[in-house]
Structures are given as structure tokens and as C-alpha cells.
Amino acid sequence: MTGVGLKVRNLNKAFGGLVVARNITLDLAPGDRKALIGPNGAGKSTFTNLITGIIAPTSGEITLDGRDIRPMSESQRVKAGVAKTFQITTLFKALTVRENLRLPLLERRGWLGRLIRRADSYPEVEMEIDGLLKQFKLTHHAHTPVDRLAYGQQRLVEMAMTLALKPRILILDEPAAGVPSSESPLIMEAIAALPADLSVLIIEHDMNLVFKVAAKIIVLVAGAILMEGTPAEISADARVRDLYLGAHHD
Amino acid sequence: MSHTLKTALGVIALIALAAVGYFGLADNLAFMTQVVIMMIFVLSLDYVLGYAGISTLGHAAMFGTGAYAAAIFATSVSSDPILGILAGAVAGGAIALLSGFVLMRAHGLTLLMLSIAVTEVLHELANKYSGITGGADGLSFTPGPILGRFEFDFAGHIAYIYSVCLLLLVFIKLRVLTASPFGLAARGIRESQARMRAIGTPVYWRMLLIYTFGGAFAGVAGALSAQTTALVSLSVYDFQLSAGAVLMLILGGTGQLWGAILGTMVYMTVHQIASSVDPFNWLFIIGAMVLIVVYLVPNGLMALPALLLRWRRK
Incomplete structure (x- = not known):
């Protein structure tokens, strides 16, 4: 199978008799902004884990630019261009914001295994850190350990770390989860400023955010895709309204 | 203050400390x-x-293997102490690498238990192959002069100076290693293995390498111990050695090198005094000391000045 971007074909995953992904087929082309929604237990996290290599599919295909990525480990997929943020913020809490950003930048360049020079003595890495700090408005917190930051800012650090990997496919797993409403504009702003050629898949419960940032929405129910469409098509669909959005959505 | 300057000051402080020990406790150099x-x-x-953040209660495995390697190397290849230290480092690193293939796949309590098991297996092997190791009788040998000039003397002057030189080398090497990208990766692994994998790091292989390097340094300590006592016995694989080292580290504070030095100094000094005052109940004093420190200063004695400063401000 050839093609540009991420292509998933007939992806299945079962744990014994429990089927958690059924015949999932989707495309993520460069520049796509898609959201994956679904009620709790729909299989969204499983799908993310299948794409990033945390778990292996029972059957089906996953290709990136025509290359089969199924045999790749999690870290190999990251190097191939598939990156994700976690549902629950997962950072190097005792390290400063700057050190958190230094790690993915050194790893991307293949320098994280070096034994002699100081980690902070690579000017090109330090310059890139400065750029990311500026982009995510974290410059003033550069030397603060991340566990002292507000949760919304920690989310930004996580997004900055993921972007530092220069991915081609970015999976944002509930980027607004746990973020106080006062800080959620920061997240929206950061997502809006993502590089235009980056393919983004957002898994999110916050419908305001989904409708603002996603051009296409995929609805997942019981491990299978119920439908894919524009925000207008999704919000107009009676099945989706019944299943997920509820009668309150208009 | 730059990292190089801090390292240089650290080296000077260690030399000063060693000099105090040398002149102040000249009759207790052993x-x-x-x-x-x-x-x-x-x-x-x-x-x-x-x-x-690799939990282990089996660090003596590398210490003991380094000690036996140095002794066997001295009796069968060369009595040159520097080469013996290198043999100890290689042996310690090799046993860490071999056991690490399994250990680094485990976590938490499983890892702790496996690390103890590896040491016990090595202990039994050393006991069984007494033709090579000397078994329960131990393996005695005579190390040659250091650099072909400095013979180990009865009073222990040369052994002490030689040990301090190796301590300085290990300290400098670890300062460089922990400040390097590889050292930053080690801290990243301690903080979150999941995040390290998510940035593309092959966590298992990095941990294996870290464990191997740690094993090589432990092998140096074991080889040095063998050379300065001219004897290796089965006690090099004692569980108490591994557990004692963990206690010393916790006492001083983890992840900052100086904690290891301070913790060892305090623990061994208290141990020495307590066991000479009361040879039967000295463990009580050690236990009480560790309890008090862990309760009052959970981050170890290195965190004490900052804690006192905070109390004073209140």
C-alpha cells in the first residue's frame, strides 16, 4: 500500500474475546486536522496505543508514507515521525522546563547517547529550546521545575516537547483534560499555531475545542468507526447526537 | 558557577578531606x-x-566480581595493580551487562528480588569453584608495586593514597558522565520511562548501558578492596554490602554524587565508633540514625543546610 501520510486499514485488536478495535480504516494526510471522539470505553486510547506501537494489532495495516510501521517499536515509530501527548500529563517533573525540552531535541538529533560534552553545550539545541519557549510562552519558566507549573502550562510543555521531535503525525490525547477553563485558551492557541503541514489527530471530550480546531471528526463507538465528517455533518447526525453529544448540543 | 569549576572545587574538597583523614587518623589508615x-x-x-532510578539490592554482585577478577588477574596474568583495576572494571561491567539483559526488563519489587538473586548465584558459584576462587578460605595474593614503583606498605600509606587517587578519578568521570546528554537521559529515565519512550529513546538499551557503567565502577571498588587487603573472600557477595550501600546513599542523598560521599563518611564513622563502644548493639545506633535522618531529612543529609535555612526563616 502506498500513499503520503498515515494510512490505517482494517485495524483490529482483541484481548481474548474482548474486541476493542474493529476494522478501523482512516487516513491522515499532511496538514489534516482531525478529531477522534467517542464515549468512554469506545476504544480511543486503544487506537492511539495501536498507532504509537504500545500495543500490537491483531490484524490490519498501518503505514506511514507507504511504509509498514507495524514491526517498529514505540521509539522507532517516534523516529519515523509519529508522536503523541499523553492523556495524563507525563513529564520529567523534577527537571526544569529547559531540561524537559533538551531531552527530545538531543534524542531527535541522535545525541542523547553522548558521554563527554555537557548536555547544555550544544548551541543549536539551546537555540531551538529558546524558539520553543517563545512559541509556547514559557520563556519566563525556563528554569522552573515542571512540577511547579500550573497544569495548563505543563500541558504546553508536553506539546512543546512533542513538537521538538519534529513529528509528521501528532496525536494529542485529550490535550484539554484537567486544564482549568481559565487556561484552556492557551491550549487552543497552541494547537492553532501548530505547523500547517503537520497531521494532527486530537482525541478530546471537550466539544468546544474539537469543533474549533478539527476540520474532520471521526466518531468511534465500541471500537468501530460510526462515521467521519465535518463538524457540521457530525453535529447534524442523529446517531451521534443520541450516542455521544446528547440532546444539549446545538 | 560553571560545571568545570564546581568539579574542580569538588576535587579540591575531596583532596582536603583525604588529607585531614591522612594526617588526623594516621594510625587508622586501613x-x-x-x-x-x-x-x-x-x-x-x-x-x-x-x-x-534503577532499584537494586544486588550491587555487591559487581563489587564481588571486580574483586575476584582483580585477584585472579594478579595471580594468573599480571600483578600490576592498575591493570588489576581495569580487570575489575571490565568484570564488574560484564556481569552487570549479562545480568542486566534480564534485570532491566523487570521493575519494582521483581527487580529488587532478581538483583539479590544474581548476587546469591554468584556467591554460590564462588563457593563451588573453590579451585579458582579459594572458596570459603578466600583467595590471597600479593599485588605488585603501583606504576612499578610504589609498593603497598604495612602501615597502609600507599593503599590509602592510591585509593584516594582512584576515588578522584571516579568522581571526575561521574561528574562528566552525569552532566552529559547520556546523564540527562538517565535522569529522564528516572523521572518517566513512558515519556522517554515517547520521545524515541530505546529505554531498555539505555538502562542496560547505565547498569553496565555502574557495574564497571562497582568493579573498580571491588578490585581496589581486593588489592588493598590482598585477599578476596566470599563476603564480597554479602547482601549486607548491597543493603549497606543503599543505606549510605539514602543517608547522604541520592542523585548528586556528594550525597554518596557524605553518606558513606557518616555511616562508616558512626559504625566504627558504635561498634567499638558496643560490639553487640551497634546496629541499634545505625538503625536509629537512619530512622531519624529519613524522618527529618527525607532527601538525605545533603538537604540538611537548605532545611535548616528554611527553619531559621520561619
């Missing part, structure tokens, strides 16, 4: 040498446990 050897051992543990 004990001082043991303290310095334990400092190297606990530093190696700090690199593995403090920096990378």
Missing part, C-alpha cells in the same frame, strides 16, 4: 582506606539508583 573504597562503591550505586 579504616580510612575502607571508607574511600566504599565511597567509590556508593558513587557507582548513586549513578545506577540515584540518577537512573
